[in-house]
Amino acid sequence: MAESSGAGLAPFTASTDWFTAQLIAHLNPPDNWAHDRTAVVSGSEIGACERQVWDSKRNPQPWSGNGFTARGHSVEGWFADPSGVFERLQTTLAAEGHDVWFTATGPAQQTLIDDHNRISVTPDGFLYLDGETIYLEIKSIDPRVNLKGTPRAKHVAQCQYGMEITHRVGRSKPTRAFLIYINASDFQAVETFQIDRNETMAAELVKRAVRIHRAKKPSDLDAEGLAAGGAECATCRLKDYCKQEKLAQVSGLSDDAQSLPDDILSALDDMAQQRASAVSSETEPKPRKSG
Numbered sequence: 001m002a003e004s005s006g007a008g009l010a011p012f013t014a015s016t017d018w019f020t021a022q023l024i025a026h027l028n029p030p031d032n033w034a035h036d037r038t039a040v041v042s043g044s045e046i047g048a049c050e051r052q053v054w055d056s057k058r059n060p061q062p063w064s065g066n067g068f069t070a071r072g073h074s075v076e077g078w079f080a081d082p083s084g085v086f087e088r089l090q091t092t093l094a095a096e097g098h099d100v101w102f103t104a105t106g107p108a109q110q111t112l113i114d115d116h117n118r119i120s121v122t123p124d125g126f127l128y129l130d131g132e133t134i135y136l137e138i139k140s141i142d143p144r145v146n147l148k149g150t151p152r153a154k155h156v157a158q159c160q161y162g163m164e165i166t167h168r169v170g171r172s173k174p175t176r177a178f179l180i181y182i183n184a185s186d187f188q189a190v191e192t193f194q195i196d197r198n199e200t201m202a203a204e205l206v207k208r209a210v211r212i213h214r215a216k217k218p219s220d221l222d223a224e225g226l227a228a229g230g231a232e233c234a235t236c237r238l239k240d241y242c243k244q245e246k247l248a249q250v251s252g253l254s255d256d257a258q259s260l261p262d263d264i265l266s267a268l269d270d271m272a273q274q275r276a277s278a279v280s281s282e283t284e285p286k287p288r289k290s291g
């Protein structure tokens with residue numbers, strides 16, 4: 001039975017719908033960005049459509065996390081928080097006589113920023129093992145995803161970009177990364193890929209970030225999301241802009257065409273949705289952290 005709150009407020013009865021909404025509203029901790037995210041291209045963004053990344057810097061939208069972000073945080077914590085997988089493994093390896101440390105993991109994660117190029121990364125940590133430092137990147141994946149023995153290109157790019165920034169402004173000089181995928185429905189289904197540092201690819205990724213910063217308008221950059229099939233476009237703020245631009249190119253319409261008929265835009269929406277994969281987004285940003 002509802003009772004007065006005792007503070008002069010109306011009696012309140014908690015419903016299950018209210019409680020569910022409250023749980024969802026509190027899935028993610030409040031933003032704790034310690035740096036201006038619009039000023040840098042981060043590791044989680046470097047593999048995304050470059051035009052979309054540009055727009056996120058020029059027209060930042062309110063964002064407070066989502067279920068995929070919460071899932072990622074949970075998995076990372078399971079690995080990297082005190083008493084987690086990494087700590088248990090470290091204890092075992094040390095007992096076997098290895099010189100081993102997991103560093104900058106979990107609550108000790110650090111954001112590295114190259115101010116000159118305005119690029120940043122927050123590695124999931126480093127494994128120091130018998131004299132070598134290995135860069136760590138952890139990804140939770142939807143159980144419907146079949147990697148077929150190949151890591152996602154955007155995650156490989158994230159590792160290369162992260163190692164490059166670490167070389168530029170960090171203390172460690174990793175020459176390879178371990179990219180760890182964990183099935184979000186079965187934590188025993190873990191797959192690790194080795195990503196060898198490729199300085200040529202890393203330099204190209206830094207150039208890509210600089211190109212994004214320097215672009216004056218969306219059309220200065222490629223519509224990579226559309227070219228890749230439209231999966232990224234479904235929720236993108238620029239989707240109408242890019243579709244109209246594409247149709248103008250295809251049909252020879254002038255660039256200043258104001259709009260397309262609603263039925264054509266609707267049909268294009270359907271096409272993009274049909275082509276969208278069932279793959280969940282793994283591009284959620286991370287708060288800057290300091291150790």
Ligand code: SF4
Binds near residue numbers: 223224232
């Ligand atoms: S609509 Fe697609 S192609 Fe255009 S900016 Fe967004 S993700 Fe990129």
